[in-house]
Amino acid sequence: MASNGFAMLPILVLALFASSIRSEETETKEFVLTLDHSNFTDTINKHDFIVVEFYAPWCGHCKSLAPEYEKAAAELSSQSPPIFLAKIDASEESNKGIANEYKIQGFPTIKILRKGGKSVQDYNGPREAAGIVTYVKKQSGPASAEIKSADGAAEVIGEKSVVAVGVFPKLSGEEFDSFMAVAEKLRADYDFAHTLDAKLLPRGDSSVAGPVVRLFKPFDELFVDSKDFNGEALEKFVKESSIPLVTVFDKDPSNHPYVSKFFDSPATKVMMFVNFTGETAESLKSKFREVATSSKGQDLAFLVGDAESSQGALQYFGLEESQVPLIIIQTSDSKKYLKANVVVDQIESWMKDFKDGKVAAHKKSQPIPAENNEPVKVVVAESLDDMVFNSGKNVLIEFYAPWCGHCQKLAPILDEVALAFQNDPSVIVAKLDATANDIPSDTFDVKGFPTIYFRSADGKVVVYEGSRTKEDFISFIEKNKPASHGEESSTTIRSGEHKTEESAAKDEL
Numbered sequence: 001m002a003s004n005g006f007a008m009l010p011i012l013v014l015a016l017f018a019s020s021i022r023s024e025e026t027e028t029k030e031f032v033l034t035l036d037h038s039n040f041t042d043t044i045n046k047h048d049f050i051v052v053e054f055y056a057p058w059c060g061h062c063k064s065l066a067p068e069y070e071k072a073a074a075e076l077s078s079q080s081p082p083i084f085l086a087k088i089d090a091s092e093e094s095n096k097g098i099a100n101e102y103k104i105q106g107f108p109t110i111k112i113l114r115k116g117g118k119s120v121q122d123y124n125g126p127r128e129a130a131g132i133v134t135y136v137k138k139q140s141g142p143a144s145a146e147i148k149s150a151d152g153a154a155e156v157i158g159e160k161s162v163v164a165v166g167v168f169p170k171l172s173g174e175e176f177d178s179f180m181a182v183a184e185k186l187r188a189d190y191d192f193a194h195t196l197d198a199k200l201l202p203r204g205d206s207s208v209a210g211p212v213v214r215l216f217k218p219f220d221e222l223f224v225d226s227k228d229f230n231g232e233a234l235e236k237f238v239k240e241s242s243i244p245l246v247t248v249f250d251k252d253p254s255n256h257p258y259v260s261k262f263f264d265s266p267a268t269k270v271m272m273f274v275n276f277t278g279e280t281a282e283s284l285k286s287k288f289r290e291v292a293t294s295s296k297g298q299d300l301a302f303l304v305g306d307a308e309s310s311q312g313a314l315q316y317f318g319l320e321e322s323q324v325p326l327i328i329i330q331t332s333d334s335k336k337y338l339k340a341n342v343v344v345d346q347i348e349s350w351m352k353d354f355k356d357g358k359v360a361a362h363k364k365s366q367p368i369p370a371e372n373n374e375p376v377k378v379v380v381a382e383s384l385d386d387m388v389f390n391s392g393k394n395v396l397i398e399f400y401a402p403w404c405g406h407c408q409k410l411a412p413i414l415d416e417v418a419l420a421f422q423n424d425p426s427v428i429v430a431k432l433d434a435t436a437n438d439i440p441s442d443t444f445d446v447k448g449f450p451t452i453y454f455r456s457a458d459g460k461v462v463v464y465e466g467s468r469t470k471e472d473f474i475s476f477i478e479k480n481k482p483a484s485h486g487e488e489s490s491t492t493i494r495s496g497e498h499k500t501e502e503s504a505a506k507d508e509l
Contacts, residue, residue: 031073033086037094041084044117045302049140050084051123052111054099056091059107064127076136082214083140085132105448112139112188124188143183144192146171156193160254162217165201167210175211175229182234190238198409213237216425219244219258239265245323246285246292249305249313250276258435259303266332267301270351272342273314276306278287280344284325286348295351318364318436328362329354334441338362364438375418376411377430382439387430388455394427394481395455396464396473399434404449417473426457427477458482 003174022498035052044050055062080221090099090107102111102120110123125135140310147153147165157163166179169279170192183192199206203223204214213226215238226237239261247262248255249271262269272288274281292302305313314321317328323340327350330336337359339350340467353359372378379387379397388395400407418429432439434446443461444453450463454477462480466472472481 019177029374029456030070031077031085031470032070033084034090035086036092037098038377040088040095040098041117042433044113046116046497047084050086050113051136052113054090054102054104054107054109054111055087056107057089058071058091062108067131068127068129072132072136077128080139081454083136085136112136113200114273127393128278128435129450139187143187144180144194147193147200150200153193153195153202156191156474157202157216158219161191162215163191163193164213164215164238166192167198167201167208167212167214168194168196168321169209169211171196174213177235178229178231179211179213181240182231186235186238212462215241217242218246227367229474242268245296245299245302246289250309251306262303266303267299268332269303270295270327270328271303271305271313271329272325272347273307273310275308278325280325283344284342284347287344288327291348291351297354298429300384318438327351336362336438336440346393364436366433366436375415375422375429377418377428379430379432381439384437384440391428392457393425394457394477396427396429396477397453397455399439399444399446399449399451399453400431401435402433407450410450413468413473416470417477420470420474421477427481451474454480456481 032053033043044052053062053065055065067085069085076083076085088095088098088110090096092102104108112121113119114121121139123135124134125139144166145156147156158166164183165217166176168176168179170176171492176194179192179194183190186192195201198204198208198210198214201214201216203216204225209226211227211229213229213234214223215226215463216223224241226234226241228234228237242258243261244258245267247258249259270292272284274284279474287301288304292300295302307314307321314462317336319326319328319338319340323338325342327339327342327347328336339346339353339359342350350359363381368380368383369378376398377387388394388397396417398407402409404419414431419431421427434449434451439446444451445463454462454464456462460480464473464476465474
């Protein structure tokens with residue numbers, strides 16, 4: 001499923017797909033359990049820990065994953081006790097109820113199910129056999145590892161890991177329980193350990209008895225302590241402390257996990273893109289870091305990206321390389337603020353203006369078309385207010401992607417719908433390229449293509465979830481547009497048209 005959400009951005013840069021060639025089928029045993037609607041629940045109920053891949057037979061990424069997943073299943077089956085990997089064809093009609101229950105929106109999706117399915121966790125690990133084995137073995141164990149020796153601490157913490165270590169006078173009590181609860185909640189993405197002896201830890205005050213959480217990291221101040229064991233506060237501490245003061249977005253794979261966490265953060269994101277080999281790069285980065293340091297505690301996250309390595313990011317924001325060096329800010333409500341061709345002396349003052357509310361929001365938009373004479377009207381971000389919100393019209397609007405097959409199939413149908421209303425000036429059928437224009441996310445929730453909304457002349461916004469036929473669209477518009485005085489019934493106006501019987505369920509996004 002295509003996505004317009006911001007969380008898709010890291011995937012453009014960070015996704016690494018394992019590739020493998022299937023050998024001819026042999027009579028060897030399959031270690032991956034095959035599930036369907038008839039045995040899924042019983043199988044899950046029997047296992048305290050099981051990994052399930054939701055796949056589709058036609059999915060290329062699923063085909064690449066299959067041999068790696070099978071190799072991992074073979075190795076994990078020999079563990080004591082054995083660990084089981086399973087798969088279910090989520091595209092099969094009889095299995096779609098299960099897919100919906102687990103909110104499967106793309107393939108492959110892998111879930112870790114614990115306690116007979118009572119606890120469900122996303123699998124965020126590697127897609128090659130050795131990595132799958134390592135990640136799953138770790139996930140099948142305790143959420144936090146106990147450190148009992150200096151060698152054990154060195155093995156758990158290492159030099160390049162981010163690890164939250166709880167130091168406690170005893171392994172019980174309210175603080176310890178809170179720490180373990182957060183460790184369990186965040187275990188898919190963060191590493192946890194605990195100890196009774198701070199002297200075993202490689203850095204920090206060795207005399208502390210706790211309770212305290214010491215987060216080790218290979219950047220910035222190398223470790224940071226917190227004594228706040230409130231669940232929400234502790235979770236926030238782990239997440240925020242695990243991101244560098246300034247995240248680096250370049251080709252270095254060791255930076256990629258931090259980039260992913262940066263984009264997952266709910267904080268306002270301040271991003272500077274610059275040519276790392278340019279003459280002014282170091283001075284720009286130095287000043288940017290100064291601003292980041294002075295902005296601590298203001299719910300801002302900072303990233304500096306190499307323009308050469310960040311083409312996907314620039315494209316996402318609708319920016320041109322000619323605007324580099326630039327700073328772009330995205331707030332939690334998806335508003336954007338841009339300073340193009342920024343120079344060192346402008347960074348601090350522009351950031352101050354942003355914080356003071358003196359910077360106008362930037363809107364990614366295609367140009368407003370000079371002519372708009374086709375039956376389905378073209379809307380862009382710059383014309384959305386005039387054509388949809390302030391037009392006083394009843395507008396059926398499709399949010400589409402140019403490459404989307406379902407959108408291409410829908411286009412001639414919407415043309416017919418628009419022509420059916422050509423004598424009704426109160427109705428507009430429109431389309432907006434959601435990959436090239438910003439969309440107000442507080443009004444339209446666009447997570448796949450096509451997504452269709454209707455905004456009535458009196459301001460009501462309704463998502464269209466019906467069948468994608470001309471008749472159903474017409475009926476939907478007639479039902480949802482407010483009736484004007486003296487207007488005839490829709491059956492009179494369209495006496496030659498009738499609604500078809502309920503057709504097949506709408507296509508999946």
